[in-house]
Amino acid sequence: MGQKIEKINLFKNVWAKFPTGVSVITTFDNNRSYHGMTAASVTSVSLDPLLILVVVGSERKSHELIISSQVFGLSFLSNDQKKIADYFSLSQNSQKDRDFSFEKKNFSKLNDIPVINNSLASMSCELYNDISAGDHTIFIGKVKDIIFSDYEPLVWSNRNYGKFIKTQ
Numbered sequence: 001m002g003q004k005i006e007k008i009n010l011f012k013n014v015w016a017k018f019p020t021g022v023s024v025i026t027t028f029d030n031n032r033s034y035h036g037m038t039a040a041s042v043t044s045v046s047l048d049p050l051l052i053l054v055v056v057g058s059e060r061k062s063h064e065l066i067i068s069s070q071v072f073g074l075s076f077l078s079n080d081q082k083k084i085a086d087y088f089s090l091s092q093n094s095q096k097d098r099d100f101s102f103e104k105k106n107f108s109k110l111n112d113i114p115v116i117n118n119s120l121a122s123m124s125c126e127l128y129n130d131i132s133a134g135d136h137t138i139f140i141g142k143v144k145d146i147i148f149s150d151y152e153p154l155v156w157s158n159r160n161y162g163k164f165i166k167t168q
Contacts, residue, residue: 003077017115019157022085025054025071026107026114027065034114037062038089040156042074050143051128055136066139070127074141075116078151081165084116085154111145121148 026036041055054074056063062125066072077085084106087099108117125141155162 016159017157017161019155021120022077022081022154022156022161023054024075024077024084024088024116024119025056025062025066026075026116027062027069027071028114029065030068030108034103035062035065036088036103036107036114036116038085045140049128050144051140052125053125053138053140055133055138057136059135063137066127067130071113071125072127072139072141073110073113073115073122073124075119075122076153077116078118078120078149079154080151081119081154082161085156085161110147113144115147118151119149120151120153121146 014059016024020040023039023042024036025039025042026034028034034147037060038055039054039056043053045053047114052074054072056066062072072076085138087102099141106117107114109115110122111124115125123143124145125143128142131138131140
């Protein structure tokens with residue numbers, strides 16, 4: 001058991017060094033209340049049709065909500081949205097943990113799907129496919145709409161936020 005934990009920790013440490021943009025996956029529940037989670041495991045999949053994938057742990061509230069709603073949004077955060085990333089990185093399992101005024105201020109809709117206001121970019125997606133993979137599910141979304149800004153991206157590397165610096 002000790003070797004397995006050691007290997008898991010090594011795996012986490014390796015991936016922590018890999019710089020990535022910070023994104024929030026959003027969806028809603030049966031009452032149409034919005035929910036979100038910070039995620040690093042997202043990527044484009046196909047140009048025809050336009051497909052993206054997001055990876056969600058099966059224990060996360062967003063996991064069951066994406067399955068039940070069959071839709072999700074994906075927002076890439078801008079470099080001034082660290083508080084949003086931190087807020088949605090916490091597991092939102094109970095109503096008492098939620099700050100509804102914070103959420104109301106930071107959510108908007110794109111094709112009736114929740115996304116994060118003032119983000120670098122947002123996409124609204126219909127669930128195209130889902131694939132179980134260990135303790136996570138790969139959700140493939142068919143992109144319905146996209147909005148884009150010229151903000152600078154929020155970057156995550158070595159368990160810290162940073163910014164992208166252009167070199168000549």
